[in-house]
Amino acid sequence: ETGVTQTPRHLVMGMTNKKSLKCEQHLGHNAMYWYKQSAKKPLELMFVYSLEERVENNSVPSRFSPECPNSSHLFLHLHTLQPEDSALYLCASSQDLAGGQYEQYFGPGTRLTVT
């Protein structure tokens, strides 16, 4: 595998379910991100990790819980979601946060539907 991979690619879950999204980067990067992309809305940054430490949490509801066990893996744990949480969830990585000049590499996303 190369680049950034995300599993599953599609997920349908009920509002009472618990599920997890997985992201893995094979680029040796130090920073990883979760974004939410909804139809007709701008890209929303959810969480940022740098060297496995969370550095940003953009007022995301507690029903979303991130986990970064090492610099290559990032998880998003989901529980008691709402229908408005249906969206494309994108994972990204970058070499570092420092200086801001590093581009992000995105995974293909997980299409989440909450029923």
Add this chain to the structure above:
Amino acid sequence: AQSVTQLGSHVSVSEGALVLLRCNYSSSVPPYLFWYVQYPNQGLQLLLKYTSAATLVKGINGFEAEFKKSETSFHLTKPSAHMSDAAEYFCAVSPSGGSYIPTFGRGTSLIVHP
């Protein structure tokens, strides 16, 4: 704080015509600027980036962008549109120095007519 404005949520061109996607930014310090493309059912992919070297930046797939400090702009162009260019395009800004997370524009959907 930084921000990005992409003028026009949709741009429609004919195949073979010039593509111009507009991006204006605000930043309190010299910025780094990026253009990304997103094809349907895929993640974002870097097209090109400006990191204070040449003001005219060439990217993949024949795209280029020019950094104009006086106009705080970083517009994306391509001389001749191809059907395969139809996608969503995002401009992003990241201030230089320190640990900064990029800010994305709302995106512009490029529609290419045969």
